[in-house]
Structures are given as C-alpha cells and as structure tokens.
Amino acid sequence: MKKVILTALMSCIFQFSNAQNDIRIGGMLAYGTEVENIGIGVNAEFPIIEKLTVSPSFIYYLPKKVSGxxxxxxxxxxxxxxxFLDEGNINVYGQAGLNYTNVRLSYDGAYSGFLSSAASDGRLGLNLGGGANFQMGGNILPFAELKYVIIDEGQLVLAAGVKFNL
Incomplete structure (x- = not known):
C-alpha cells in the first residue's frame, strides 16, 4: 500500500513540476451588465493537474455617477x-468558482443642501462560465471569457485581454 501511495504522490509531483511552465498572469477589460460599466482587471492561472487550473482575478469597474x-x-x-477542447490554436475551458463583489454608493449633498452619505455592501456569489485562449506563438496569449455571477440580481461579465506565460 505504501508503494502505491508513494507512486501516486510522485506522479502528482512530476505532473505539477511539468505544468509549472504554464503559469500565466495578465490583464483584461471587462463589461458588467448589472453595473453597466467597463472595468479593468488582472488575472492569473496556476496549473493543478493536466487540463485543470486555478484562476484568481480582480476587476475594478470605472466609477460612475447616476443622479448625483x-x-x-x-x-x-x-x-x-x-x-476540455484543445483544437490547434484555440483552447476552450469551462469555469466555475467563487465571487466577492463590493459596491460603494456615496452621495455628496453639499451642492443640494442635503447631508452627505455613503453606504457599502459586500456579497459572496458563484461564477459559472467559460472562455477561450487563442494561441499565437510566443509568450502572449489573448483570451476571452463570458461568465455569469450568481449573486442577488446576478451579473453577466464579458472579459477579454492577454495572459503572459511565465
């Protein structure tokens, strides 16, 4: 039994060390349907096993003003x-994960004679979606993603950008 566990462990370590070449970091532009605005973001991709990566990201939507x-x-x-699909120059993936969204609303009443106020709310949600990487050779990898954030009213997010192989 010890030999089987040791063999499986060594296999996982070997597979992870081979996947180290596929670590990527990048930037993106995004559009959210609930916030109705463009955002800028960063992301990364860390291989776990063949065909599976962990991908953290951060998107900051440009501030906007609505009715003051x-x-x-x-x-x-x-x-x-x-x-799940690796056809020549296109790699297609499905995506699932966790989301934390924070919205801050502030009202400066100095111009209208009312009091100023601010409120902030953070929520946890789920992401479901997919994307594609477009292999162009070299270290630059353009990509596009479409995900739905399951949170309150929900939000569809369309993102596109580039990842850089490290």
Missing amino acids: VSINWFEFNGNANYY
Missing part, C-alpha cells in the same frame, strides 16, 4: 478552469 450618486464597484474571483 457615485458608484464604485469591484470584484474578486477564485475560479477553477477545466480545459
């Missing part, structure tokens, strides 16, 4: 990407 109320919105994501 300033809206600041950001999200942290921790996703697992499963690569």
Whole structure:
C-alpha cells in the first residue's frame, strides 16, 4: 500500500513540476451588465493537474455617477478552469468558482443642501462560465471569457485581454 501511495504522490509531483511552465498572469477589460460599466482587471492561472487550473482575478469597474450618486464597484474571483477542447490554436475551458463583489454608493449633498452619505455592501456569489485562449506563438496569449455571477440580481461579465506565460 505504501508503494502505491508513494507512486501516486510522485506522479502528482512530476505532473505539477511539468505544468509549472504554464503559469500565466495578465490583464483584461471587462463589461458588467448589472453595473453597466467597463472595468479593468488582472488575472492569473496556476496549473493543478493536466487540463485543470486555478484562476484568481480582480476587476475594478470605472466609477460612475447616476443622479448625483457615485458608484464604485469591484470584484474578486477564485475560479477553477477545466480545459476540455484543445483544437490547434484555440483552447476552450469551462469555469466555475467563487465571487466577492463590493459596491460603494456615496452621495455628496453639499451642492443640494442635503447631508452627505455613503453606504457599502459586500456579497459572496458563484461564477459559472467559460472562455477561450487563442494561441499565437510566443509568450502572449489573448483570451476571452463570458461568465455569469450568481449573486442577488446576478451579473453577466464579458472579459477579454492577454495572459503572459511565465
């Protein structure tokens, strides 16, 4: 039994060490349907086993003002990407994970004679979606993602950017 466990452990270590070359970090532009605004973000990809990566990301949506109320919105994501299609220059993956969204609303009443106020709320949600990497050769890897954040009213997020192989 010890030999079987040792063999399985060594196999996992060998597979992880071979996958180290596939660590990626990058940047993206995103659009959220609930916030109705463009965001900028960063992401990374760390291989776990063949065809499975862990992908943390952060998106900060550009601040906007609606009826005198300033809206600041950001999200942290921790996703697992499963690569199920590897056709030539395109790698397609499904995505699932956790989301933390924070929204801050503030109202400066100085100009209207009312009091200023602010409120902030953070929520946990789930991500479901998918994406594709477009192999172009070299260390630059363009990608596109579409995910749905299951949180309160929900939000569809479309993102595109580049990842860099380390």
